Amino acid sequence: MTKNNGGRTHVIVIGGGYAGVVAANRLTSRDDVAVTLVNPRPTFVERIRLHQLVAGSDDAVVDYKDVLSEKVELVVDAATGIDRDTRTVSLAAGGPLRYDYLIYAVGSGGGAPQVPGADLTYPIATLEQAEVLRRAVAAAPADAALTVVGGGATGIETAAELAEAGRTVTLVCGGQLGSYLHPNGRRSVAKRLAALGVTVLEGPGAKVTSVTADAVRLADGGQVRGHLTIWAAGFDVPDLAARSGLRTDPAGRLLADETLTSIDDDRIVAAGDAASPSGMPYRMGCQSALQLGPHAADAVLRRIEGGRPDAVSVGFNGLCVSLGRGAGIFQFSRKNDTAIRFHLGGRAGARMKEFVCSHTIKQLTEEAHKPGARALKAKDDTREQRVQDARENRPVHAA
Template sequence: MKSSALVIGAGYGGLLTANRLAARGHRVTLVNERAEFVDRIRLHEYVAGTRDHATRPLATMLHHAVRFVQGRATRIHPGRTPAATLSDGSTHAADHLVLAVGSGAGLGPAGLDGATALRRQLHALPAGARVLINGAGLTGIETATEIATAHPALRVLLHDPAGPLPTSSLRNRDWLRQRLPRLGVDLTDQQAEADLTIDCTGFRVPALAAESGLPVDAHGRVLLDDTLAVRGHDNLWGVGDAAVMASRPLRMACAVAEPMGGHVADGIGRYAAGQPVRPFNFGFGLQCVSLGRDDAMIVFVHRDDRPTTARLTGRAGAWFKELVSTAAVVFPARFAQGYVWLGAPKRRPGRPAAIGAPA
């Protein structure tokens, strides 16, 4: 038995969810504020000017059976047939609703609007101007190194009292402390005056779930049970940065959003068939950080995201990072039906082999 699904948001996770459901015969409506897909992991390149754009038309990425509605969801209505009201006053309903609105709200390179403003400001700076990036996590490091290598006439400062990549191993952090200055990035644990300040201190999610009365955590992310259903609602689901499992919080990343999307699509199929929905099983494999166009650090990690001692750097690391970033878009757009991830249930004998997943 097939069902209908309403997917709110067309980021990495929402796109994969919609395409996977449609490829398996479900009736799918996808709602997104833009008619373009925003390749968010490329936004630091767009800010620095090493990439001319970071979007592509959704029409070229959607399964032919997906019905696309351009609009902004302002309210989710739980119930036997969940629905969403859009800013134009229209309401759309389905058997299942998937909340996949992602993150990137506010200023900074995490969202397209903030990235566009920063790109304009950055390119207007004179030689010798100081650019301060607050936050030395993955996004902050990528933004700082991209700007420093693309604009050597600027002085780039990376500020974080905790130092670079606080969640990684001491070995990796020491390597970054040595490598970043060679790329033109000055590390500092103090705030400094700058001609342009860029906030990379964390992603922010839209307030849609909270304003709809759904259970959320302190960051506004909708709370999910172990099957990725919204707590207390078996026909509401969460995918990506705007959702979090109460039992196992995972970092915000497309490497998490896409497996969540695959699992939710499978869960809706099992629900429609009267079968129990399995708990979400997921493991990390890699943690990737680009360091400009010609360098990167690829850290091989345990399933729980703890770093191992293995890593790949230099041009080989940059090539590998580019491969992963490209796969993050190609898989949900072209191979959503066969997409698998580390921890996904094994496919039954006789079924086509699945496409591997980016980490």
């Protein structure tokens, strides 16, 4: 079908995650703009709680009626293509939907393991994957050893959550534990994991080279035996942009300028994990998504008004990691996302993590009821220079 919006400008947002929802809500500030959100699931997924879903302490979903403006039309379907010539989005079950402007906020998923036996692992990057893993963990004997691969935030949180629930866990980092963290914060995390009984394997020798039904083999020749192997290493993005003839960066993110506008089409704006402004994407996560989403919406609204959008400005406060229900860490950072020596740990860190999770939903709700509620200010004063320094020899992947 082709949308008929009574002469209003129609904006389609592809992706109902943190960036997509806040962008869609913000767009409703104009009555002459019709907004459609296309998402393959009927509920909003709290990805930052998926490790809790696996351990059984949260369901990690929120009804869209609680976070999405009633002015936004929700289409539960998967986008399969973008036709720039006809300005339409093809859908798996319905469509096509016609747009005047499009916000590309397709998000990210788990990085597929590039090792023999990858199909024997349990990824945790999506709701469906986490639900499968939860059932597998529940079915495993109480004394079964579990292996978590990935030393980043997701791997740490998953290992800690399962260990606190009484499981025997080995965390295979494939490198350094919590590479983002300052050494002070890393020591704090290592201490907490040790207290929970988690065995942590670090260094280049702890890189997984293959997986079998009951073990992972490592680069140093060793192996870790376990009943389940949970894969929490890396993220990738959907290939919708590349399949639709839009240029992407090497990781498949949509290439955009500093206003988040596609370098191929000024009616397509990127947001969230799948956005690559100037080929220098921000760290994936809800912290950047909740800033990129409003910027993307503002860029579209400015273009509707006939103006040029402002350059994106994203500033970071740090990284919040739960270490079970009883502890956590908030690693403070500079606005350019560089960790500093200060962190908040223990029970205070756990309370901060829960505040972040709850406040994230609150921010979406506020934008639904009062579009434009999120004030966006210039924060990272170093980005302009870094972008200028990196303009030459930036790899671009043609679709």
